[in-house]
Amino acid sequence: MATEFWYNMRTGEVEEGKQSGSLELAGPFSTRDEAARAPDILRERADAWREDEEAEKEWREGGS
Known part of the structure; x- marks a missing residue:
């Protein structure tokens, strides 16, 4: 099994395994560097989800 890396949201540290x-962790990530970027990755994903939701809402309301 491949090693997984996790970002600890409380401490800001990357954990191997x-x-x-679970409530403190974000992941899993495949590399230590990716896990270290977790706050940025999570923010990017949240922004993308928000944009998708806004576009879907606009489409459902008839594009107004």
């Missing part, structure tokens, strides 16, 4: 409680 699950070492903390």
Whole structure:
């Protein structure tokens, strides 16, 4: 099994394998560098989801 990396949202540290409680972790990520970028990645994903939701809402309302 490949090693997974997790970003600990409480401490800001990258963990190799699950070492903390699930509520504190973001991941899994395939590399340590990717896990270290977790806050940026999560922000980018949230922005993309928000844009998708806004576009869908606009489409459902008839493009107004």
